[in-house]
Amino acid sequence: MAMKGRKSGAGRNMTRRTVKLNLDLRPDQPILYKDLELLRKCIGSQGEIISRRRTALNAKRQRELKQAIKRARHLALLPFVG
Amino acid sequence: MTRTYECMFLLDNDAVRAGWNDAKSSVSSLVSKHGGSVVTARRWDERRLAYPIRHKNRATYLLTYCELDAPQIEELRNELDISETVLRYLILATDAVPAEERELSEAEQSPEFELPEPPADDAIDVVPSAETEEKSEGETPAADGEATQEKPAEASSEASDAAPEVKAPVSAAATAEAEEN
Numbered sequence: 001m002a003m004k005g006r007k008s009g010a011g012r013n014m015t016r017r018t019v020k021l022n023l024d025l026r027p028d029q030p031i032l033y034k035d036l037e038l039l040r041k042c043i044g045s046q047g048e049i050i051s052r053r054r055t056a057l058n059a060k061r062q063r064e065l066k067q068a069i070k071r072a073r074h075l076a077l078l079p080f081v082g
Numbered sequence: 083m084t085r086t087y088e089c090m091f092l093l094d095n096d097a098v099r100a101g102w103n104d105a106k107s108s109v110s111s112l113v114s115k116h117g118g119s120v121v122t123a124r125r126w127d128e129r130r131l132a133y134p135i136r137h138k139n140r141a142t143y144l145l146t147y148c149e150l151d152a153p154q155i156e157e158l159r160n161e162l163d164i165s166e167t168v169l170r171y172l173i174l175a176t177d178a179v180p181a182e183e184r185e186l187s188e189a190e191q192s193p194e195f196e197l198p199e200p201p202a203d204d205a206i207d208v209v210p211s212a213e214t215e216e217k218s219e220g221e222t223p224a225a226d227g228e229a230t231q232e233k234p235a236e237a238s239s240e241a242s243d244a245a246p247e248v249k250a251p252v253s254a255a256a257t258a259e260a261e262e263n
Contacts, residue, residue: 073132076131076132076135076170079132
């Protein structure tokens with residue numbers, strides 16, 4: 001039957017690894033509010049800013065990202081909610 | 083002390099339709115009124131807003147770089163808040179005007195530049211007007227049509243309830259084939 005594939009999913013090791021985003025950011029590239037292609041990747045389905053754990057940015061860069069997303073929200077480029 | 087600022091303005095599409103250059107100069111006149119000068123100004127984009135602002139769904143973004151005196155900014159902000167044309171603004175201090183901004187701003191000055199007409203659906207009707215009521219009346223027959231269309235769909239779903247017994251052997255055969263391949 002179609003039950004075959006289920007064996008692998010619920011194995012012994014249940015620790016779930018967070019899936020990191022692939023942002024393709026150069027180290028010298030500033031995170032700007034105008035770069036919507038980038039910022040869209042960094043917000044969740046409800047418009048929330050994705051955590052550092054998933055963006056894999058360092059603290060300084062995450063602050064930069066936070067600022068950019070908030071600026072974009074102010075200009076209605078990104079949603080506050082939804 | 084004079085500094086360079088990057089100013090992004092969200093302009094009402096109604097003002098943009100009335101004339102792009104007029105809309106632009108109305109903003110730059112505000113800046114120059116407060117002792118500033120606009121270095122570059124260009125249309126950044128025209129897009130659907132993430133959320134409605136002043137009952138508008140769409141607006142045009144004007145990206146400018148200005149030389150301004152820091153103490154004047156507060157007064158400029160006050161005036162921008164009152165302005166009907168400017169829906170939102172963002173003023174950021176920058177070090178220099180990017181070279182490409184100068185080019186893009188000049189390209190807009192050339193006679194070849196044509197402003198894409200903003201789409202018409204930028205306004206939201208808050209109070210349903212007489213027109214929309216007429217429309218909704220016009221839609222009712224269509225809604226009836228949908229209702230009649232749903233009936234055959236239900237019938238087919240009933241048929242599919244009965245079907246699995248027949249279909250199951252077929253799908254089993256298909257999977258068997260797939261495994262062989």
